Amino acid sequence: MRGGGARAWTLHLAVLVLLLAVQFVLPAYHHGNLARIMVLASYAVGYNILFGYTGLLSLGHALFFAAGMYGLGLAIKLGGWAAGPAIVAGLGAGLLLSLAVGALALRTSGVAFMIVTLMFAQAGYLAILYFGAFTRGDEGFVIPREARMIMWLDLADAATRYFVALALFALCLLFCLWLMRQPLGRALIAIRENEERTEMLGYDTFRLKLVAVAISGTMSAAAGAAYALLFGYVGASFAAVQYSILPLLWVLVGGAGTVLGPFLGTLFMFYLIDIASGLTTAYMMIAGVVLVMITLFARSGLLGEARRRLWGWLP
Amino acid sequence: MEFGPYLMLATLEGAVSAAVLALTAVGLSLVFGVMRVVNVAHGEFFMLGAVVAWTVAHWLGGHPALGFALALVVAPVAVGGLAAVADWLVLKRIGYDPERTIVATIGLLYIIQQGALMGFGPEARPVEPPFNTRLALPWIEWGEEGLRLVWPWGLATTSYKLFVILAAAAVLLGVWALMARSRAGLVMQATREDREMALAFAIPVGRVYAGVFGLGAGLAALAAVLIVPIQQAHYLMGGDPLLLSFIVVIIGGLGSLPGTVLAAVLIGLTDGIVSVFFSPTLAKILATLLVAMVLVFRPQGLFGSTAR
Numbered sequence: 206m207r208g209g210g211a212r213a214w215t216l217h218l219a220v221l222v223l224l225l226a227v228q229f230v231l232p233a234y235h236h237g238n239l240a241r242i243m244v245l246a247s248y249a250v251g252y253n254i255l256f257g258y259t260g261l262l263s264l265g266h267a268l269f270f271a272a273g274m275y276g277l278g279l280a281i282k283l284g285g286w287a288a289g290p291a292i293v294a295g296l297g298a299g300l301l302l303s304l305a306v307g308a309l310a311l312r313t314s315g316v317a318f319m320i321v322t323l324m325f326a327q328a329g330y331l332a333i334l335y336f337g338a339f340t341r342g343d344e345g346f347v348i349p350r351e352a353r354m355i356m357w358l359d360l361a362d363a364a365t366r367y368f369v370a371l372a373l374f375a376l377c378l379l380f381c382l383w384l385m386r387q388p389l390g391r392a393l394i395a396i397r398e399n400e401e402r403t404e405m406l407g408y409d410t411f412r413l414k415l416v417a418v419a420i421s422g423t424m425s426a427a428a429g430a431a432y433a434l435l436f437g438y439v440g441a442s443f444a445a446v447q448y449s450i451l452p453l454l455w456v457l458v459g460g461a462g463t464v465l466g467p468f469l470g471t472l473f474m475f476y477l478i479d480i481a482s483g484l485t486t487a488y489m490m491i492a493g494v495v496l497v498m499i500t501l502f503a504r505s506g507l508l509g510e511a512r513r514r515l516w517g518w519l520p
Numbered sequence: 521m522e523f524g525p526y527l528m529l530a531t532l533e534g535a536v537s538a539a540v541l542a543l544t545a546v547g548l549s550l551v552f553g554v555m556r557v558v559n560v561a562h563g564e565f566f567m568l569g570a571v572v573a574w575t576v577a578h579w580l581g582g583h584p585a586l587g588f589a590l591a592l593v594v595a596p597v598a599v600g601g602l603a604a605v606a607d608w609l610v611l612k613r614i615g616y617d618p619e620r621t622i623v624a625t626i627g628l629l630y631i632i633q634q635g636a637l638m639g640f641g642p643e644a645r646p647v648e649p650p651f652n653t654r655l656a657l658p659w660i661e662w663g664e665e666g667l668r669l670v671w672p673w674g675l676a677t678t679s680y681k682l683f684v685i686l687a688a689a690a691v692l693l694g695v696w697a698l699m700a701r702s703r704a705g706l707v708m709q710a711t712r713e714d715r716e717m718a719l720a721f722a723i724p725v726g727r728v729y730a731g732v733f734g735l736g737a738g739l740a741a742l743a744a745v746l747i748v749p750i751q752q753a754h755y756l757m758g759g760d761p762l763l764l765s766f767i768v769v770i771i772g773g774l775g776s777l778p779g780t781v782l783a784a785v786l787i788g789l790t791d792g793i794v795s796v797f798f799s800p801t802l803a804k805i806l807a808t809l810l811v812a813m814v815l816v817f818r819p820q821g822l823f824g825s826t827a828r
Contacts, residue, residue: 490634
């Protein structure tokens with residue numbers, strides 16, 4: 206990572222400019238897909254901060270994604286809030302939940318951490334079903350078009366939606382790139398590499414990990430809130446186990462602990478599953494095969510392998 | 521029906537689910553105890569057991585007891601064999617690293633589940649029970665002339681449900697005998713205590729692992745064969761047993777067999793009784809939160825004694 210500062214910033218800005226330019230040539234179907242992918246990739250970037258950089262494997266991130274989604278959705282549906290304050294409600298819900306879950310789950314480590322986060326997320330999913338009177342359970346609810354306005358921006362419009370998705374993704378990506386060059390980011394990587402030694406050096410590793418959970422959870426909530434706002438739908442399926450496993454899959458495919466990996470992984474898997482779902486109803490089979498193949502043959506994912514073999518400077 | 525008979529009925533239903541849960545959870549616990557890995561695909565092995573039972577009964581035709589008896593043998597062997605192959609193909613190659621094993625078994629979960637969707641289809645399919653006599657149950661009432669037996673309407677069970685409880689108990693006894701009284705059990709215990717030392721004593725640890733993984737999956741499949749005449753075979757049926765087995769194994773103390781059985785009876789009965797009186801969703805929320813809290817504050821489980 207050393208020495209590649211200018212090169213890294215150039216590369217990531219170039220990717221963002223490319224994403225900005227490509228919308229003018231894409232057909233409508235792929236245009237919509239790419240907007241969705243950028244929102245989901247923001248979720249994956251958030252997941253990667255905890256999994257890829259801090260080395261903590263959570264199986265419960267759907268809870269944070271859903272916190273953002275339902276925080277925003279319920280504020281609009283029940284409270285009649287405008288989109289702006291509702292986003293704050295979604296982010297706040299994600300921040301609070303991630304702090305609470307982090308404070309408890311971080312008392313454990315390894316496999317126990319995975320199961321505890323999984324259980325909390327499952328409890329959250331079941332709670333959404335249980336309070337069906339407010340959340341409409343499995344069926345979910347639609348956010349009306351007039352609520353999907355931020356000032357003069359109509360988020361139901363395809364071009365605006367693309368811009369907002371790109372803005373969110375750019376924010377998350379550049380934040381991640383910046384964070385990992387800060388003392389805080391370095392300390393998180395140190396925890397991943399050797400937690401005991403980091404503690405010995407005088408770092409309060411519990412607090413650092415809690416900060417990582419909070420950043421990661423809030424970023425996931427931001428993606429969830431944006432997803433609800435941009436695509437106008439809030440549903441319990443986004444809180445189910447599958448949405449905890451998908452970001453893990455995307456990050457593993459793209460490369461854990463790389464800045465661009467989550468985006469590449471999301472892009473790749475989104476289209477792979479999209480193609481597979483055209484052929485068979487059992488399209489999640491692809492996800493299973495890819496997960497097994499990655500654990501067997503490509504531990505560091507697409508960009509991780511690229512960094513190992515070709516470009517050592519890649520952040 | 522009054523409260524007393526109602527509670528008795530709920531307890532009986534709870535006992536059936538506790539019996540099946542105990543079998544499934546002991547399978548998961550064995551794998552964790554000996555191999556120190558968490559098998560997320562365990563629920564899918566359960567589902568495969570039910571699917572195989574349906575397939576056997578469907579192709580054999582004739583009296584339901586024939587197909588059922590054959591399924592009791594075929595399903596555990598086939599599913600256990602498949603699991604052993606998966607162990608050899610995947611888990612062995614990643615060196616049983618705990619975290620990577622979870623990711624790999626999540627992959628296996630999707631492969632098996634979606635494979636069942638392709639081969640078996642999205643419908644829920646029933647399997648006929650081999651015998652199903654309705655047994656009315658008496659209730660003791662304090663009447664004017666002292667104690668007397670009454671037969672409340674609706675208080676009944678079936679011979680098949682009683683058979684499930686007895687069969688599960690018999691299999692659990694068998695597992696205990698295998699672990700505590702046989703050479704294979706000794707080898708498994710040795711591997712569990714100290715893998716390197718077991719290797720040094722020429723125990724084929726690789727084969728023990730494959731065997732244990734197969735045995736765990738086989739127990740789940742057997743549990744599914746027992747329950748499928750009451751439930752129905754469906755490709756998504758593995759989710760609940762997986763979650764409940766997790767809960768049981770954690771509450772019972774990771775890797776402890778007696779603790780697992782005790783916890784299964786406790787959770788199965790409570791789940792049965794609570795879901796009769798309260799919303800099953802609420803019961804599940806409370807159970808999952810309880811498990812999370814147990815893992816956070818008492819990682820050795822409620823019944824485990826050795827702190828790790």
